[in-house]
Amino acid sequence: MEKLGIKIERSPPENKLTQLGVRQWPKWSCPPSKFPWTYDAKETCYLMEGKVKVTPSGTNEAVEIAAGDLVVFPKGMTCTWDVSVRVSKYYNSE
Structure with missing residues (x-):
């Protein structure tokens, strides 16, 4: 999807x-919080735990991702992360 x-x-x-x-990828985790983010490279990540709404800049529409999701963010994307449940993920930047 x-x-x-x-x-x-x-x-x-x-x-x-x-x-x-x-x-084997590096791990990253974050407590509930809201912050802006820009992807300098294409990133693939796998959420081990948590729940987050990602809102790309220029839209009011959010994408919800949660534990068990494999996600690919395109290089150059600027967005806001709104973490509602502590996130823990594996990630790989290309």
Whole structure:
């Protein structure tokens, strides 16, 4: 599924995560908060826990992502992260 330029795969199969090497990627976590963010590179991430609404700049529409989602953010995207439940993710920038 793709929404506002963000690609989301809900509950991808374990073999896909293994193939991508997700568990070897760096980890990042964040408590509930709201902050602006710009992606300097394409980022693929896998949320282990949490819930966040990502609102790309120039729109009032948000994309909700949560634990179990594999997400791809395009290079150059500027957005606001609104973390409602502590987020913990693996991420890989290209």
